[in-house]
Amino acid sequence: MTDVIVIGGGPAGLAAAISARDNGASKVVIIERDTCLGGILNQCIHNGFGLHRFKEELSGPEYASRFAGNLENIEVLTDTMVLEVTTDRVVRAVSRQHGYMELSAKAIVLAMGCRERTRGAISIPGDRPAGVYTAGAAQRYLNIEGYMVGKNAVILGSGDIGLIMARRMTLEGAKVHACVELMPYSGGLTRNIVQCLEDFDIPLYLSHTITRIHGKNRVEGVTIAKVGPDRKPIAGTEFDIECDTVLLSVGLIPENELTRGAGIPIDRRTNGAFVYENMETLSEGIFACGNVVHVHDLVDYVSAESERAGAAAAKYALGEKALGRVIAVENGEGVSYTVPQYIRPENCGKTASLFFRVRNVYRNVRITVRNGEKLVASFNREHMAPGEMESIVIPVSLMGDAEKLTVSIEEVK
Ligand SMILES: Cc1cc2nc3c(=O)[nH]c(=O)nc-3n(C[C@H](O)[C@H](O)[C@H](O)COP(=O)(O)OP(=O)(O)OC[C@H]3O[C@@H](n4cnc5c(N)ncnc54)[C@H](O)[C@@H]3O)c2cc1C
Numbered sequence: 001m002t003d004v005i006v007i008g009g010g011p012a013g014l015a016a017a018i019s020a021r022d023n024g025a026s027k028v029v030i031i032e033r034d035t036c037l038g039g040i041l042n043q044c045i046h047n048g049f050g051l052h053r054f055k056e057e058l059s060g061p062e063y064a065s066r067f068a069g070n071l072e073n074i075e076v077l078t079d080t081m082v083l084e085v086t087t088d089r090v091v092r093a094v095s096r097q098h099g100y101m102e103l104s105a106k107a108i109v110l111a112m113g114c115r116e117r118t119r120g121a122i123s124i125p126g127d128r129p130a131g132v133y134t135a136g137a138a139q140r141y142l143n144i145e146g147y148m149v150g151k152n153a154v155i156l157g158s159g160d161i162g163l164i165m166a167r168r169m170t171l172e173g174a175k176v177h178a179c180v181e182l183m184p185y186s187g188g189l190t191r192n193i194v195q196c197l198e199d200f201d202i203p204l205y206l207s208h209t210i211t212r213i214h215g216k217n218r219v220e221g222v223t224i225a226k227v228g229p230d231r232k233p234i235a236g237t238e239f240d241i242e243c244d245t246v247l248l249s250v251g252l253i254p255e256n257e258l259t260r261g262a263g264i265p266i267d268r269r270t271n272g273a274f275v276y277e278n279m280e281t282l283s284e285g286i287f288a289c290g291n292v293v294h295v296h297d298l299v300d301y302v303s304a305e306s307e308r309a310g311a312a313a314a315k316y317a318l319g320e321k322a323l324g325r326v327i328a329v330e331n332g333e334g335v336s337y338t339v340p341q342y343i344r345p346e347n348c349g350k351t352a353s354l355f356f357r358v359r360n361v362y363r364n365v366r367i368t369v370r371n372g373e374k375l376v377a378s379f380n381r382e383h384m385a386p387g388e389m390e391s392i393v394i395p396v397s398l399m400g401d402a403e404k405l406t407v408s409i410e411e412v413k
Contacts, residue, residue: 001104001105001106002027002028002029002103002104002105002106003020003028003105003106003314003317003318004016004020004025004027004028004029004105004106004107004108004109004310004313004314004317005028005031005089005091005103005107005108005109006020006028006029006030006031006108006111007031007082007085007091007108007109007110007111007112007258008031008110008113008292009030009032009034009036009037009038009039009076009078009111010037010038010039010040010041010064010111010113010290010291011038011039011041011063011064011067011290011299011302011303011306012111012289012290012292012302012303012305012309013032013037013039013109013111013306014038014064014067014068014071014306015067015289015302015304015306015307015310016111016287016289016306016307016309016310016313017030017071017074017310018067018070018071018074018307018310019306019307019308019309019310019311019314020107020109020310020311020313020314020317021073021310021314022311023314023315024314024318025107025313025318026073028073028074028075029074029075029076029077029103029105030075030076031082031093032076032077032079032080033079033080033081033082034079035079036078037064037068037076037078038060038064038065038068039113040113040136041060041061041063041064041299042061042064042144043060043139043140043143043144044059044060044061044139044143044164045060045061045143046059046060046164046167046168047059048191049062049063049299049300050062050063050066050299050300051298051300052298052300052301053300053303053304054066060299063299067303077093077095077098079095079096079097080093080097080098081094082112082258084258084262085110085258085261085262086262087262087263087264087283089104089105089106089107089108089285089286090102090103090104091103091104091105106285106316106317107285107286107287107313107316107317108285108286108313109286109287109288109289109306109309109310109313110258110259110273110281110286110287110288110289111290111292111306111309112254112255112256112258112292113254113255113290113291114252114253114255114291114292114295115253115255116134116135116136116137116161116248116249116250116251116252116253117134117248117250117251117252117253118248119132119248121250121251122248124156124210124211124212124213125211125213126212126213126214126223127213127214127215129213129216129217129218129219129220130217130218130219131149131150131218131219131244132213132245132246132248133149133245133246133247133248134247134248134249135155135159135161135162135164135165135247135248135249136161138165138169138247139161139164139165139168142168142169142172143168148172148173149245149247150169150174150244150245151173151175151244151245152174152175152177152242152243152244152245153166153169153174153175153176153243153244153245153246153247154176154177154178154179154180154222154224154241154243154245154246154247155176155178155179155180155246155247155248156180156209156210156246156247156248156249156250157179157180157181157182157187157248157249157250157251158186158187158188158193158204158206158249158387159187159188159250159252159387160187160189160192160249161249162179162188162248162249163186163188163189163192163193163196163197163249164192165249166179166196166197166200167195167196167197167199167200169245170200170202174245176200176202177202177203177243178202178203178204178205178224178241179197179203179204179205180205180208180209180224181204181205181206181207181208182207182208182209182231183206183207183231183386184207184361185206185360185361185385185386185387186204186206186385186387187249187251187386187387189297189388190385205224207226207227208224208225208226208227209224209225209227209233210222210223210224211223211224211225211233211238214240215244218244219243219244219245219246220242220243220244221240221241221242222240222241222243222246223238223240224238224239224240225237225238225239251295252291252295253271254270254271254272254291254292254293254294254295255291255292256271256272256273256292259272259281259288259292262283263283264281264282264283264286265281265282267337267341269331269336269337270293270294270337270339271294272288272292272293272294272339273288273292273293274340274342275287275288275293275339275340275341276322276326276340276343276344276347277340277342277343277344277347277348277352277353278308278309278312278322278347279293279305279308279309279312280309280312280316280322284316284321285313285317287309287310287312287313287316288309289302289305289308289309289310290305293305293339294337294339296389297387297389301355301389301391305355322344322347323344323346323347324346324347325344326342326343327342327343327345327399327402327403327404327405328341328342328403328404328405329342329343329354329404329405329407330404330405330406330407331356331406331407332368332370332406332407332408332409333408333409333410334358334359334360334362334365334408334409335357335358335407335408335409336356336357336359336386337356337357338354338355338356338407339354339355339356340354343399343405345396345399348396349396350395350396350397351393351394351395351396352393352394352399353391353393354369354394355389355390355391356389356390356391356392356407357386357388357389358384358385358386358409360386361383361384361386362381362384362385363382363383364381364382364412365381365384365409365410365411365412366379366380366381366409366410366411366412367379367390367392367407367408367409367410368407368409369392369394369406369407370405370406371399371400371402371404371406372404376394376398376399376400376402376405377392377394377395377398380412384409392407
């Protein structure tokens with residue numbers, strides 16, 4: 001029997017598998033549906049990866065290769081699609097080379113990443129011509145297949161992929177007329193707003209949306225309108241931009257079909273599995289990490305989180321179960337989700353790390369962690385935005401006998 005099976009060979013799966021091996025698991029297998037390892041990093045030829053971890057600005061493939069080059073004693077099955085996972089830790093997969101397979105594992109790590117929201121998911125009215133792509137699909141066409149997707153583009157959504165693609169299309173000779181964002185703030189990292197839009201004079205229309213796509217065979221233009229606080233278009237504010245391409249960067253959805261199929265509880269706020277402090281899901285012996293748990297902004301955090309998952313999976317496979325009382329972590333004012341959602345203090349060491357996103361843009365506020373009314377910890381922040389993942393580290397000694405901890409954003413008094 002395999003000690004640890006890791007599903008997905010992106011940065012999360014790679015870090016988890018290496019960590020499982022380094023923490024004593026003797027048989028570790030990575031299963032990846034693509035023909036090579038690296039996940040989404042393979043199409044991210046821009047730099048900006050690994051600043052925290054390696055103190056270097058690497059491209060996506062360079063970052064992936066730091067891990068893919070360290071896989072001794074790890075079995076890799078590429079071109080292999082996992083079809084089903086069961087809670088008694090059987091993995092059913094299929095590949096051209098091996099056909100249908102059933103593998104049993106002592107522990108499983110889910111690292112399937114996420115996929116992009118499409119036009120259908122956000123229901124943009126208008127014609128259905130060619131030339132509407134998700135930003136990630138366009139990135140793949142451009143960076144891997146070598147096809148230019150258009151010459152005159154408008155980008156809907158200011159998530160990081162859209163911002164990166166605004167720059168990429170411009171560098172390849174296209175004119176990017178605008179990046180249009182429904183919310184009053186950008187969904188991407190500040191560094192990407194500066195380096196990908198401002199440096200190239202691409203206008204960012206906040207609180208705007210595309211209300212119609214025009215064109216019969218190919219996109220010919222879009223109608224854009226301002227939106228009110230209810231996010232609905234305001235009549236009379238419409239204007240048109242001629243373009244042949246619309247790129248959508250309107251959010252990512254963790255790829256949890258396998259998780260759901262196994263009956264593992266999913267947090268509707270993250271769209272990923274509920275997890276404990278060591279990234280174990282609520283199904284014993286099944287762990288999850290990376291974008292399949294929650295959408296990360298930086299790959300460095302994906303690797304760190306996945307190393308914890310891999311180490312915990314190895315421990316579980318070697319017979320060491322994580323036990324102890326459970327503290328639920330709840331979202332207070334201004335917090336849209338936290339990961340983990342549950343902490344077992346006896347399994348934490350001296351501190352527990354919490355990752356979360358905020359609902360709005362905040363300046364000079366404090367993050368509080370409370371046990372009922374009692375303040376457990378607080379952290380001042382000069383600036384926070386929904387596009388940037390936040391993290392705090394809470395000393396376990398301060399948690400006392402709490403059954404529930406609430407994380408909130410409060411004004412500094
Ligand atoms: C366009 C883009 C630009 C980015 N830019 C930056 C940046 O500049 N800096 C930065 O730090 N981060 C950046 N990121 C974020 C970073 O790349 C991601 O956080 C990271 O790739 C997530 O890793 P992952 O392993 O969870 O997911 P992925 O990289 O998506 O890997 C998941 C893997 O699982 C496989 N898989 C899924 N389902 C199955 C199945 N059923 N069977 C077998 N295999 C399966 C997939 O094929 C894939 O290889 C960017 C992300 C994107 C999308």
